[in-house]
Amino acid sequence: MLPIMLSALTRGLRVAGQAVLSGRRYCKKTSATRICKALSSRDLGRDIKIQGYVRSMQKKKKHLFLHVNDGSCLQSLQVVASSEMYDSRLTFGSTVEITGSLEKSPHQKQPVELQAQHIQVIREGHPVNFPFKVKEKHSLEYIRQFPHLRCRTEIFSSLMRIRSEATSAIHSFFKDNGFVQIHTPVITSNDCEGAGTMFQVEPPVGERGQDAEQGHFFSAPAFLTVSGQLHLEVMAGAFPCVYTFGPAFRAENSRSRRHLAEFYMVEAEMCFVNSLEDIMRVMEDLFKTVTEGILSQCAEDVDFCHEYVSPGHKDRLNDMLKKKFTVLSYTEAIEVLKNSAQTFAFKPEWGCDLRTEHEKYLVQHSGNAPVFVINYPYDLKPFYARDNGDQPQHTVAAVDLLVPGVGELCGGSLREERSEMLRSRLDKAGMKDAYQWYLELGLGPHGGFGMGFERYLRCILGVDNIKDVIPFARFTHSCQL
CATH class of the missing domain: 2.40.50.140 (Nucleic acid-binding proteins)
Incomplete structure (x- = not known):
């Protein structure tokens, strides 16, 4: 049997x-x-x-x-x-x-x-007041109200099977390309992005351990990680290519369709890369290879999701896979925005960060194909982004990948490996003491990127709200189950 x-x-x-x-x-x-x-x-x-x-x-x-x-x-x-x-x-x-x-x-x-x-x-079966009816098409917004039951609907089951297949495909991509997987810590003392939107980790009062007189359980304030990048850079001193795939946390006071307090990040770091083109090639290959694998292995579920959530999205997705991703410099992107007939809530000016409305317009301007925006202003990016040394518009070798329906999907850069320039930048930012260990790494040319996993799923499936592609959504004022 x-x-x-x-x-x-x-x-x-x-x-x-x-x-x-x-x-x-x-x-x-x-x-x-x-x-x-x-x-x-x-x-x-x-x-x-x-x-x-x-x-x-x-x-x-x-x-x-x-x-x-x-x-x-x-x-x-x-x-x-x-x-x-x-x-x-x-x-x-x-x-x-x-x-x-x-x-x-x-x-x-x-x-x-x-x-x-x-x-x-x-x-026995579900009670009479069970919120989902067999022959009724419930919206994702409706089933989101029942986080303990929504996995029993056809649409959410399909979404989770696709998520599982996407996870496997991402691991396979990196394994096939010689990357070593690193389990980076969830608890960290470093703020990788310097944005200050971190959840602090502390035990209950009276259970602080040996460092109770200092007020911290650990020897320093500890936080839930916003990124595993810095830990990957440590490992890049011993391996040519490394990656991690795990949870990240942002204490952003947002209930928007684009943000979660807990989400998953795919991050990679590569040694001996000297140009943004090398990083962009891996980003594009990752997107296309993983997506083609999902379309092959989960055809029925993907078709069902497209029909249920976003009719016509499959054609748009296939079009994305066929096209070569466009490349624009940040300076060119600002000129495109300035010359557009569209009125933006945030006026585009050189030196300002790109907003969601700007990102969506740039994607549309590129024929609704993914677009790389490269060489951002020096002051917009963290200390580790490599200085291009250009004048008068001072830029760094950083790149964002913008995709239809989502905006920014990936962000990366060449890392600053020149000790004097790195030390100078940390000095100016008042971060030299906190990142003395980073100066001691002594790495050669290297670079990497991170991709938001839930944003990726939104992109390929046409799902409007990021809360609908994760099993249990965490956001401000909501932590059910």
Whole structure:
């Protein structure tokens, strides 16, 4: 008897002759319990066992029809049983275990169905006041009100499967390109970006440990990280290419569609790079390779999301993948904005940071293709951005990647490796003592970038609100569950 993931039944059987086994194997004398990612047509006629949740139930005179899904795929498996197996507890959301024979379905829309021999109701279905109805299309905004239940909707399940596949694809990209993964700390004493929007970490009063007389649990004030970049730079002294993929935190008082207090960052650092073109090439390859992998591995879920959330977005996404990303200098970008007929809430001037409205216009100006903006003013970027040494408009070798529907997706720079220039900048900023360790690294030419993972998902799926692409959203005045 084989308990299997329903994804194997609804789409795996379409792959002739392919059998891929993964996950748990509990070997017994006469049988093995297996979870299969793909099954071949040879499994037709076999006795199997499935476990999942009832998505719909229809009772006829002689037959009972159930659609059961275990969350592993978009499509549910049809179960056909004798009407004598009917149980009043078989309602929407019921948890069931069903054994039977896997047979070819007579219906074109489903390749297989399960002829049930036994149905066990493990847990009754959802109560009458359950907020989601089977045949009703609920908006992402509506289901966001129920963070403990929204994973049971088709759309949010699809979003989470895509998120999982995107995570795997990102790790594969870096592994295939020789990067070493580094687990950078969540608790840090460094403010990487110098913005001051950090959550401070302290234990309860009276439990401060050995440094209680100094008022801190650690030897210095500690915070939740806003970026793993500086720790990656430390590791870049021993490895040519490193990356990290983990949570980051910003104590921004914002409830906008673009910001979260806790989110995920993909960050990479590369040694022996001497130009922004080297960094931009990795950014573009990462975006395109990961996206193509998701479109290949999660085609049904992606199509469903595009249809549900943003009809027509798939064509726009495919167009993005075909185009070479545009490159504009910051100075050119300011001129484009100044010469536009559009009225901006924030007047574009050289030396001012680009606002969301500016970023969106620049993307539109580039034919709705991703655009790199390079060489930002010296005063706009942190101490580690490499000085271009140009005059009279003093710039650094920094780059932002702007994408349709989102704005800034990635930010990066060449890092300042010249000791005297780095020391001088830290001196001017009054940061030399705090970052003496950084001066001691003695790194050669290097550079890197960071990409907001939730922003990436918004971009490829056309999701309007960042709170809808993360399992549990954290933002000001909201920390449910």
